[in-house]
Amino acid sequence: MAGMIEIRNVSKAFGGVQANKDISMDVPEGKITGLIGPNGSGKTTLFNSVVGYHPINEGSIRFQGREISNLRVPEIARLGMLRTFQQTRIYGKMNCVRNMLISVPHRNLGWADLFGKQYSAEDMDKAERLLEFVGLYAKRNLLAGELSFGQQKLLEFAMALMNDPKVLLLDEPTAGINPTLINGLIDRLKRANKEFGITLFVIEHNMRVIMNLAEHIYCLAHGQMLADGSPEQIRTDQRVIDAYLGAH
């Protein structure tokens, strides 16, 4: 089982706040790995470190065996590691189809592609199929900024799929989504993993969701690794229960 992402002894501080301390974890290829922890425990910070959003203070981050802790965000994205945002980010003044079309993989775009047409027939076909996949096909010509928050999250997910990533880091994909839609989303995440072969690394606050989704779960608390194991192990781990109870 090859390690897609290998995080070793990573620390990150913001001034006096030690957001991540000596974190090590593995995201195996082809699997769904979960990352949980109370609010403020350093989950988003770890994602940001992995995708090159800010430099880390200590440690090493490898992607398919290659050290990436010194690369910048777009470079890492072009290697095939993509993230979605907790606050959801889409291109608000462009319609959904255009949001999708500009999300094609940029690693193999040359100058000629840039000054060529906006999209190929395959791109358009793929964009429409993926919009269908997340249930936004009917809204494809609306401005992305006019969609509801939950719909924007779905669009952001579809845009990530359009990019053919090897691994996708999802920051709280179900937060703010209508509870009646959550099961559908879990199903789609699983299909993205199984059918498209995308490795998933998912931050999730909702315990029920992550238990249902991930094969292996890491739990952070106060910026440090608290526990890791199968969903069953995590569910019954007293330290995890305490951390979650203590946080509320």
Next chain:
Amino acid sequence: MNTTSSKIILYVGILAVSIVAPYLFPAYALQLAILWIMILFALTWDAMGGQMGYNSLGNIVFFGVGMYISAVAQIGLYFDVGEYTSAYGAIKVDFDYGQYFTGLTLGVIAAAFGAMVVAVAFGRIVLGLRGPYFAIGTLGVALSAGELLGAWEWVGAGSGISMPVYPGDPDDRSLLFYFMCFAAAAATFFFYRWLYTTRFGLALNAIRDDEEKAEAMGIHTVRYKIVNWAMSAFFLGISGAIYGNMIGFIEPLEVAFPTVTFGIFMVLMALMGGKGTLWGPVVGATLFHIIKEVTWTHLLGWQWVALGMLVIIIVVYFPQGIMGWAHDKWPDFFGIEVEEAPAEDIEEAA
């Protein structure tokens, strides 16, 4: 009437009017030529501000740089530039047709590419700034460019440079420059009309809407920003070269780097017409130029007050500009969908 044929009629109509105008109103040829320059200004500004979300207050710098590059190229081809400028126009050179047009052609080409080089050099620095910092940074570049050239003796410093004198009839001269301005503006328009249909155009819009997202999606944001700026510098450099020759005398503050007039007008015109649209800058520039020419001299000392009022009216009542307002009012005409297509409902599909 379908939109394709109405568009053809529109283009042919504009072409016809543009060609006959300087013959019908020879006294206004200069003003009409400047109108084309204004349209070019608004279009190139909008490529940065409207399409990419980088509101530059310093694009005028490429106009001035182009103007000076063309002057130096045209004069340097046949003279020692330092000697020519230190004579403050006392050297009256008679260029023959061959010399004049060789110089002018070379000057325009050098201006275009020289301005591009300057854009790439500055772009590496200022395009790292975002939002208001970018606006202020570019303003600083434009203001200091004017001051720098004003202190540079070799190019005439504050006393400027008399441009080579057109060797023929004055009426021919004004037609020549009118059509050069027209051609430059038309080339700019059709260039952007094409550019906005490419993937590059999509990438610019993505940067405008959320640059951080664009980076996270692997878009080469730095590359696109610099190339986009260099392309607007290309056209601005050409406009500067033509304008300098048309006016016949260039100096740093009023003619080459008029930051508080042309430099601000280009922003206003694009905002007025509707930023982020192809036609907005054209409509905005045309209206602005006509209104300004009709009222400017009658306003006596109140021009700047009137301009300030105009800014307020646009920003408060028409933040979308004329074309943006038209898009909202008649979305069907512009092919914009505001309702979802009647397919399966998303809630059901989810």
